[in-house]
Amino acid sequence: MSRAEATSPAVGGSAATATAAATAASRAVGTDGGPGRAVGADVSDTASGGPRTSRARATARLLRNELRLVLGRRRNQLLLALLTAVPVLLGIMLAIVSDSAYAGQGPGFISRVAGNGLFLVVTSLFLCLPFLLPLVVSIASGDAVAGEAGAGTLRYLLLVPIPRGRLLLVKAAGALVLVLAGVLLVAAAAFLTGGLLFGFGDLTLLSGQSVGTGAGVVRMLGVTAYVAMSLTGLIAVGLFFSTLTEVAIGAMAATVVVSVVSTVLDSLPQLAAIHPYLLTHHWFDFAEFLRWDVSAGVLLQGVAVQAAWVAVFGSLAWARFTTADITS
């Protein structure tokens, strides 16, 4: 559902709709209240503190609203539910075939899952990373600004007395939280499903050496954190596209295309020289957490590349968003 529907008081019923309607309504107050006033009913903010505190409070409130909106939106909840279903279905499927001829076949770490439920975490992230998670990223970030512009609510949002740059940060935080929720849900669902269906044991690393279950769980946390970190560059790219257009679906599609093109370029040996700087090149380096000697250097390379993409596309999005005329 879009924010335009939510503004209409006729739409209602579910909790999610109510939240969205409340948010949109609180933003719409600005039209009547004028640009100088804080949005919403809480007038005491501006009265009690100086402009700095009022601005900080306005930001905090905006952030709260944004998170409520992003996580409360039905389409996002459905997306997260589908993501959560991936490890559950995968686990059940592997449990069913574990005694058949299909056991142990498949890409990546699938053959290890039946022996140790912890591997379901890696396997699920491994399977979601090439396409499903970039899709979530593009939906979250592509919609962030363009969605508001398309629904005609962006100009009301700009009435909140905070700089546009900070508004963009709030939008980025909303997208980041949605993506983070997706990654965490996949990992958590995989952890629970794996534990229930296959049990946990010592984790056999890629080198054949083993570590205990406790250390194994820590390594899975590392894998999850690295996967989430890997997606930040694509979020910045999506956010930039989102500031370019009022058509949210265009920004989403363009973001998916970037991740796909990056993967294709990464597979061409002729382009080996640029591979280390590609957005997706270091994505599967999460496997570093499954090596005996986890190399900080390898992990930091991935972090550095994502930081570079965030710096470039984040600043592009900022330049575009703070200079553009916003009429819708």
Place this chain on the structure above:
Amino acid sequence: MTSPDRTPESTDPIATSPTGPTPRTRARARWAVPAVAVVAVGAAFTIPAIASADSPDLPDVTAEQLLASVASAEPTPLSGTAVYTARLGLPEVSAELTGGADPLNLLSGSSTIRVWSDGSDRSRVSLLGATSEYSVVTDGTQVWTYSSGKDEVRHVSLDDQLSGMLTVLEQQQAAKASTADVPTPDELATQILDHAREDSDITVTDPVTVAGRSAYEVRIVPTTTGTLVDEVLIAVDGETSVPLSVQVFSTQDPDSPALELAFTDVSFTTPSDEALAFSAPAGATVNEKVLTLADLDPDGTLTGALTGATDGALDGGAWADQHADASGTPTLPEGVSVTGEGWATVVQRDGVDVAGLLSGDPAAVAELAGEDSPFGDSANGDLFGEFAGDGDGPGLSLDTSALYDQLTTPVDGGRVLSSALLSVLVTDDGRVLVGSVPTQTLLQTAGLA
């Protein structure tokens, strides 16, 4: 949203500020930020590479002094990461195709390798795939390999009799070394260099930095033009005399090495016992191979030579004598002949059933593995076993015949594999010719051109 050049109508205070810079200058200033970000990111990624290109300061040495220090160096424990790159002009055999990291990946492309070694008996080498590893762990005479993609362990060890013989031979060698005519490192270096200089120019060039360490670089240039090797560069650590990188350049591309193995990160500390130990992971397939005397010496000639002279006591010298002619050069096994010399040497082997090997015909594999091979040691049998494929286990198994067809091109009277550094000719009448020479030389040697 529309273009920033339009007259502002928005209620946004930033864009409509009545005083200060015009919206247009403001917009320009803001777009300068991403431009600066691009430059800063570019600089951050390129400056470290430029900084490490400086030539470090090391005292001048001659090739003799350098080789002497390598020969006299204490065994150095180390752990580190190395990058291997092959630009041989062969098709890439990716880790996906081999079902995880596999030695076949080394045919082309870049691979990362991690090494742990205590400097003498024990070591672990891991070939890293994107989400897989192929590990080789050695402990004295025992070798384990573990492929994470196939979840398979191979364990090669010697039986009691063989390891006993080996111990005796080692002791004899050590006794000889402690008593008499072992050359000093200096003499050894001179001997080796004198021999090598018959075919090559050997010089020590400007020091280089490898893996953040100052290293001497030795340049070996073949004096003959008949070979595919243009030059070989070896970097030797200035402090520990451990080789840090090897680059082999082909005459086809003198700018980038056809083969390169270089540490990117190395530390000379003893690795922990855990790093060097091996135990088969739970659930993995384990293939045990115990080498017996009968494997190496089916008809008993070796044992006869080793024990013959002195009532059952072992004597390594007797075996070496039997396998060398009057001038001390080792004799060649039957069916193997050598033409050319130095870098342009061509080795020819007759009577190889290539089609049988490719189809995994056990008889053909056994025949080749059982004999002494011109290319090396007992590991050959295992390697051919691997190539021939036993067809078991999950995952993709490589179609050997297809790979052979892809790697080689047909010529009149056989098939040729030509790479940047090595050419192989397989003739239709069962001869295999190998040499670091142009294909044409092989064809001439075989009498096909």
